[in-house]
Amino acid sequence: MDKVSIQPPRGVYDILPNESHIWQNAEISIRSCLKAASYKEIRTPIFEQTELFKRSVGEGTDIVNKEMYTFQDKSDRSMTLRPEGTASVVRAYLSNGLQRQAPPVKLFYFGPMFRYERVQKGRQRQFHQVGIEAFGSEGPAIDAESIVLASNVLQAVGINEFEIQINSIGCINCRPQHKQKLIEFFKPHLNNLCIDCRERFDKNPLRILDCKQDNSQPYFADAPKNIDHLCQACLDHWQKLLELLNGLSVKANINSTLVRGLDYYNRTVFEFVSHSDRLGAQSSILGGGRYDYLVEGLGGPSTPAIGWAMGLERLMLLLGEQKENSFLTFVVADNTDIGLKIALDLRKAGLESEIDYPPTGYNNRNISRQIQQANKLNASLVVIVGEKEIKANEASIKDMQTGEQTTISLDKLVNYVQEKQIKMGCKQ
RNA sequence: GCAGGUGUCGCCAAGUGGUUAAGGCCCCGGAUUGUGGUUCCGGUAUUCGCGGGUUCGAAUCCCGUCAUCUGCCCCA
Numbered sequence: 001m002d003k004v005s006i007q008p009p010r011g012v013y014d015i016l017p018n019e020s021h022i023w024q025n026a027e028i029s030i031r032s033c034l035k036a037a038s039y040k041e042i043r044t045p046i047f048e049q050t051e052l053f054k055r056s057v058g059e060g061t062d063i064v065n066k067e068m069y070t071f072q073d074k075s076d077r078s079m080t081l082r083p084e085g086t087a088s089v090v091r092a093y094l095s096n097g098l099q100r101q102a103p104p105v106k107l108f109y110f111g112p113m114f115r116y117e118r119v120q121k122g123r124q125r126q127f128h129q130v131g132i133e134a135f136g137s138e139g140p141a142i143d144a145e146s147i148v149l150a151s152n153v154l155q156a157v158g159i160n161e162f163e164i165q166i167n168s169i170g171c172i173n174c175r176p177q178h179k180q181k182l183i184e185f186f187k188p189h190l191n192n193l194c195i196d197c198r199e200r201f202d203k204n205p206l207r208i209l210d211c212k213q214d215n216s217q218p219y220f221a222d223a224p225k226n227i228d229h230l231c232q233a234c235l236d237h238w239q240k241l242l243e244l245l246n247g248l249s250v251k252a253n254i255n256s257t258l259v260r261g262l263d264y265y266n267r268t269v270f271e272f273v274s275h276s277d278r279l280g281a282q283s284s285i286l287g288g289g290r291y292d293y294l295v296e297g298l299g300g301p302s303t304p305a306i307g308w309a310m311g312l313e314r315l316m317l318l319l320g321e322q323k324e325n326s327f328l329t330f331v332v333a334d335n336t337d338i339g340l341k342i343a344l345d346l347r348k349a350g351l352e353s354e355i356d357y358p359p360t361g362y363n364n365r366n367i368s369r370q371i372q373q374a375n376k377l378n379a380s381l382v383v384i385v386g387e388k389e390i391k392a393n394e395a396s397i398k399d400m401q402t403g404e405q406t407t408i409s410l411d412k413l414v415n416y417v418q419e420k421q422i423k424m425g426c427k428q
Numbered sequence: 429g430c431a432g433g434u435g436u437c438g439c440c441a442a443g444u445g446g447u448u449a450a451g452g453c454c455c456c457g458g459a460u461u462g463u464g465g466u467u468c469c470g471g472u473a474u475u476c477g478c479g480g481g482u483u484c485g486a487a488u489c490c491c492g493u494c495a496u497c498u499g500c501c502c503c504a
């Protein structure tokens with residue numbers, strides 16, 4: 001039978017021709033934004049040694065604990081399909097000696113990520129992200145820049161309804177004090193916390209703040225805030241960043257419970273959320289922050305860094321269906337040689353063109369059937385070169401929208417189609 | 429990992445134990461051998477996600493399994 005008996009794995013899906021153009025358009029807009037900010041693309045492998053993710057994302061995180069696609073290769077080495085982009089980029093930055101370049105080194109990536117999770121709206125096991133990473137600058141200017149860039153990227157693809165949430169989770173010096181305060185604060189409430197949070201209490205009390213089950217409780221509002229316990233250096237950084245954003249008219253809401261689920265963050269963390277119901281139970285479309293210890297943690301020189309990643313599937317959900325902007329010229333001919341030659345001339349000039357390929361037999365279908373085919377393909381123009389036209393060395397051109405038809409000599413055809421394309425307002 | 433909904437042609441679906449499984453869209457062919465989108469006619473599921481069971485008889489009932497959707501947790 002014509003039905004394939006093998007199903008695709010759970011949580012993966014195909015991007016089909018009727019939607020791939022939306023992805024392409026978004027990608028073009030995003031690339032142009034990133035290029036304007038002088039970010040350069042890096043392409044890393046989609047799998048790495050498992051150890052890389054354990055050490056960078058963190059042993060205590062959900063991603064490492066239950067969501068990684070890990071397998072043994074034929075030499076019995078443990079490999080993992082990347083669950084996020086930053087770890088691989090940092091690894092590649094070090095593997096290739098990019099730390100020898102003049103800072104900041106600004107990189108971006110596009111590509112699939114893998115997390116073994118329950119599928120639901122806005123969440124699948126293979127999904128795509130675009131992300132940026134900037135290495136080598138400690139000051140808050142690059143924090144501000146990356147947040148503004150994220151905002152610009154979203155606007156460039158047509159998303160204007162989003163909220164920026166921002167927080168500072170301090171550094172290696174001030175975090176222990178805050179942690180201690182949290183432990184003291186939550187200790188009397190320990191029995192009221194959910195099971196997960198009781199574990200977080202021991203491992204990483206900061207993440208209790210992130211728990212959606214518990215943080216609706218009234219007393220959470222009184223939980224010690226990281227911002228109130230920042231060391232002087234972190235406080236300066238934080239205040240300067242807020243000033244910068246304010247000066248740039250970027251509205252960012254401080255969310256003191258925002259801590260993010262990956263271990264490598266410090267100081268600035270932020271999330272872009274949408275309240276659209278198109279995202280189902282999800283709200284976050286972009287997340288990131290500073291990770292000043294990761295490069296050193298993976299064996300490199302002490303290097304401050306910051307980055308973010310955006311989920312493209314969620315972007316697509318927000319964008320919805322979009323029409324493809326195309327300008328197709330369909331060449332109708334009695335004789336395949338002539339039709340194909342004209343179509344190829346048009347293609348040489350960068351004009352999308354097509355001819356009829358009969359499903360069965362060797363001969364062209366009649367003109368009526370060929371125009372029918374042109375209509376099915378949504379052609380803008382039909383060029384007819386039948387016997388009549390060939391004798392006169394010309395072509396009949398039909399505008400499929402208006403139905404109007406004119407004739408033009410064959411040597412002016414390509415020019416005519418080009419002008420027509422401009423007139424009809426279709427670029428590509 | 430847990431809770432609930434769903435699985436009949438590429439898509440949307442009727443059918444709820446009894447002869448050959450409605451219909452619509454798409455697709456294919458014709459009316460129409462130099463002009464599409466409208467109309468009309470015709471064609472396309474040995475089979476109801478898969479496996480097993482109950483029954484004289486199952487798409488319809490039961491068990492299992494797989495997939496999918498929605499939600500919890502967490503994230504993009």
